[in-house]
Amino acid sequence: MPRPFHTGLVMSEFASESAHTPFVRSLDALGIWRLNLEVRLRDLVRFLREQSLLDETAKDLLDSLRQRLAEEKMVVAFVAEFSRGKSELINAIFFSDAGRRIMPASPGRTTMCPVELGWDPDEPVGMALLPIETRLEGASLAELRAQPRVWIHTPLDIKDSEAFAKAVSAVMDTRPATLAEAMALGFWSEDHPRDNPQRNADGRVDVPLWRHALINVPHPLLKRGLVVFDTPGLNAIGAEPELTVGLLPSAHGVVFVLGADTGVTRSDLEIWQDHLTSQALTRYVVLNKIDALFDPLSPPEHTEAQIAVQCAQVAKMLEIPSARVFPISARQALSARIDGNPRLLTESRLPIFEEALAQQLLPQRRQIFEQLTLEALGHVERQTTHHLDDMRRQLSDQLVELRGLRGKNVHKVTVMLDRVSAETAEFERCIAQLQALRGVHSRMLKELLAGIGGDALRRLVDGTMRTIRESLLKLGARKAFKELFTELGLLLEEAEREGREIRDLLASAYTQLNTQFGFSLVPATPPDLTRYRDDLSLIERNYTQYLGVTQGLRLSQPRFLEQFRRMLLSRLRVVFEGAGNEVEVWNRSASGQIDVQLRDRRRGFKRRRDALERIRGAAGELEQRLSELEAYDRRVLDMESRLAELFAGARRVATQRDFSVHEELPSLVPPLGPRPDIEIPTLGAMAL
Ligand SMILES: Nc1nc2c(ncn2[C@@H]2O[C@H](COP(=O)(O)OP(=O)(O)OP(=O)(O)O)[C@@H](O)[C@H]2O)c(=O)[nH]1
Numbered sequence: 048m049p050r051p052f053h054t055g056l057v058m059s060e061f062a063s064e065s066a067h068t069p070f071v072r073s074l075d076a077l078g079i080w081r082l083n084l085e086v087r088l089r090d091l092v093r094f095l096r097e098q099s100l101l102d103e104t105a106k107d108l109l110d111s112l113r114q115r116l117a118e119e120k121m122v123v124a125f126v127a128e129f130s131r132g133k134s135e136l137i138n139a140i141f142f143s144d145a146g147r148r149i150m151p152a153s154p155g156r157t158t159m160c161p162v163e164l165g166w167d168p169d170e171p172v173g174m175a176l177l178p179i180e181t182r183l184e185g186a187s188l189a190e191l192r193a194q195p196r197v198w199i200h201t202p203l204d205i206k207d208s209e210a211f212a213k214a215v216s217a218v219m220d221t222r223p224a225t226l227a228e229a230m231a232l233g234f235w236s237e238d239h240p241r242d243n244p245q246r247n248a249d250g251r252v253d254v255p256l257w258r259h260a261l262i263n264v265p266h267p268l269l270k271r272g273l274v275v276f277d278t279p280g281l282n283a284i285g286a287e288p289e290l291t292v293g294l295l296p297s298a299h300g301v302v303f304v305l306g307a308d309t310g311v312t313r314s315d316l317e318i319w320q321d322h323l324t325s326q327a328l329t330r331y332v333v334l335n336k337i338d339a340l341f342d343p344l345s346p347p348e349h350t351e352a353q354i355a356v357q358c359a360q361v362a363k364m365l366e367i368p369s370a371r372v373f374p375i376s377a378r379q380a381l382s383a384r385i386d387g388n389p390r391l392l393t394e395s396r397l398p399i400f401e402e403a404l405a406q407q408l409l410p411q412r413r414q415i416f417e418q419l420t421l422e423a424l425g426h427v428e429r430q431t432t433h434h435l436d437d438m439r440r441q442l443s444d445q446l447v448e449l450r451g452l453r454g455k456n457v458h459k460v461t462v463m464l465d466r467v468s469a470e471t472a473e474f475e476r477c478i479a480q481l482q483a484l485r486g487v488h489s490r491m492l493k494e495l496l497a498g499i500g501g502d503a504l505r506r507l508v509d510g511t512m513r514t515i516r517e518s519l520l521k522l523g524a525r526k527a528f529k530e531l532f533t534e535l536g537l538l539l540e541e542a543e544r545e546g547r548e549i550r551d552l553l554a555s556a557y558t559q560l561n562t563q564f565g566f567s568l569v570p571a572t573p574p575d576l577t578r579y580r581d582d583l584s585l586i587e588r589n590y591t592q593y594l595g596v597t598q599g600l601r602l603s604q605p606r607f608l609e610q611f612r613r614m615l616l617s618r619l620r621v622v623f624e625g626a627g628n629e630v631e632v633w634n635r636s637a638s639g640q641i642d643v644q645l646r647d648r649r650r651g652f653k654r655r656r657d658a659l660e661r662i663r664g665a666a667g668e669l670e671q672r673l674s675e676l677e678a679y680d681r682r683v684l685d686m687e688s689r690l691a692e693l694f695a696g697a698r699r700v701a702t703q704r705d706f707s708v709h710e711e712l713p714s715l716v717p718p719l720g721p722r723p724d725i726e727i728p729t730l731g732a733m734a735l
């Protein structure tokens with residue numbers, strides 16, 4: 048069998064071989080779908096901008112959606128007791144194209160720190176290692192990510208897979224440490240002797256050199272937004288709480304690996320129960336090393352039956368349906384892919400597992416994007432339609448007004464000019480009311496935002512931490528935690544109530560402004576914060592789970608408690624900042640609406656006056672102005688139909704179910720050219 052790849056391959060060659068796996072194909076299709084959608088949204092934004100229909104809020108909304116589409120990551124984490132074959136499995140799924148093992152995989156403890164594989168084009172190709180000593184400072188991983196200087200950076204030569212693998216082998220690095228040091232770093236605990244590492248002859252123990260490794264490589268899959276986490280076996284999971292409460296819960300899929308040679312051991316079961324039973328996780332259980340069950344002296348059916356029995360046992364012990372257990376051989380799969388041996392690959396059963404990943408994980412991601420996109424499109428479409436309807440209404444009023452001037456004498460025009468001046472003065476009286484409204488509105492908004500702001504959060508969290516510190520018993524900690532989340536939920540409820548109050552204020556002010564000054568202001572519904580409440584419950588579940596496990600006891604160490612506090616605060620901040628942003632966008636769109644209408648109306652008055660003055664000066668002006676307005680009216684109609692086409696196109700792509708068929712781009716609407724600088728006059732028709 049010819050070897051399809053030799054060592055020393057170029058990264059771009061990865062794609063051709065990887066493209067055969069279903070996971071890769073689906074991820075690719077998801078990538079293409081996102082790209083198509085991104086193109087559609089870009090066209091829509093361009094058109095809206097050219098036609099001056101893109102206000103700040105719509106722009107923010109569409110920009111952030113496009114950014115999410117372009118940058119959104121899909122995180123898959125591999126978790127298990129040591130030596131179950133996590134790293135080997137990652138090699139088989141993602142790195143077989145390198146023609147060799149990239150992630151180190153060997154008997155015994157191998158991967159010593161969590162390894163995050165991803166691609167960020169703004170960073171150089173390479174590896175960044177975070178020294179383990181950073182644990183002593185209590186800073187969370189999330190905080191340290193933003194400080195490139197504390198990481199050790201090593202460039203990676205991805206063209207040379209030998210050198211690549213050699214550099215990556217740094218994730219195995221350890222160094223001897225005294226017991227006191229190991230204890231301070233979280234690798235030795237008198238309370239959990241079973242988890243402690245073996246002591247060397249000199250009484251010291253080996254501790255990992257690194258706390259976290261980031262590998263940044265332009266692998267085709269990583270380029271499509273996949274992030275893969277390889278984690279070290281047991282002990283380190285407990286020692287790094289961030290893994291449990293931050294990383295694993297936010298992963299889109301978690302692969303739990305068991306060994307067919309060992310079955311479900313007590314420590315496998317502990318990891319499963321302590322870390323992977325949260326409802327929100329999409330979990331896959333892999334029974335690896337089925338090749339170990341192969342017995343040359345027995346018929347193949349015998350091995351087959353044994354695999355089935357083991358899978359059933361695993362399912363029973365983990366309390367999951369047996370269809371969620373995937374028997375595979377990572378080693379066979381890797382070697383089959385390196386050697387280009389399809390029979391061995393089928394035997395390894397890896398493709399069945401990959402198919403399952405592809406079938407479930409990716410459509411889930413797609414659905415989330417679809418929903419976000421449809422919400423954003425709906426919002427922007429309502430806004431632009433409203434704007435265009437308004438334009439047409441004003442145009443038709445103006446046409447009626449000017450048509451009424453046909454055959455009238457100069458005196459009539461002068462009378463009309465006076466009326467315009469009087470109306471302008473009358474209209475400008477709205478300014479005082481608008482200012483008063485703005486004052487009340489911004490005060491209410493400020494109060495709302497302060498209620499869910501960083502200070503409020505910190506106060507609550509710090510209070511809880513004090514209680515936890517004082518009540519060293521786990522029970523007290525859990526109770527304090529439960530209360531914290533009840534309080535946090537109340538903050539969101541209060542924000543919603545204040546949001547409704549703002550809506551009521553705006554609604555009554557708008558009604559008055561509309562009748563008195565001819566505005567067409569519409570109050571928008573305040574944002575529904577349910578999503579953030581759901582996020583809170585998820586965080587609560589993860590943290591409560593963490594407090595419930597043996598590792599929770601580590602909280603009695605001040606350093607871990609501090610790290611725990613920072614992590615919790617930073618996760619809560621993300622939730623509350625999200626809620627705050629949504630409230631702000633909603634409020635900005637309310638004030639934006641007033642600004643736009645005010646500006647339009649003022650321009651309208653000015654244009655009307657200019658037009659009338661021109662008409663007074665020259666007889667031909669009236670007809671010319673009328674035909675200008677008629678042409679503009681046709682143009683607005685045209686804009687409407689083109690926009691409808693653009694929105695429909697974006698929706699079509701967003702809701703496209705079949706990943707593999709991607710619609711031919713761009714049957715795009717031909718350019719309409721920028722909107723001419725004709726101002727549309729406003730205000731209702733005046734009888735002459
Ligand atoms: N027979 C057999 N051995 C395997 C298989 N998969 C992995 N192994 C071997 O099992 C050992 C452990 O594999 P690793 O990939 O290092 O395991 P790990 O889960 O990453 O372990 P840690 O990094 O220590 O947490 C290595 O020697 C692998 O070659 C398999 O499918 N069959």
Ligand SMILES: [Mg+2]
Nearest residue numbers: 133134157158
């Ligand atoms: Mg490993």
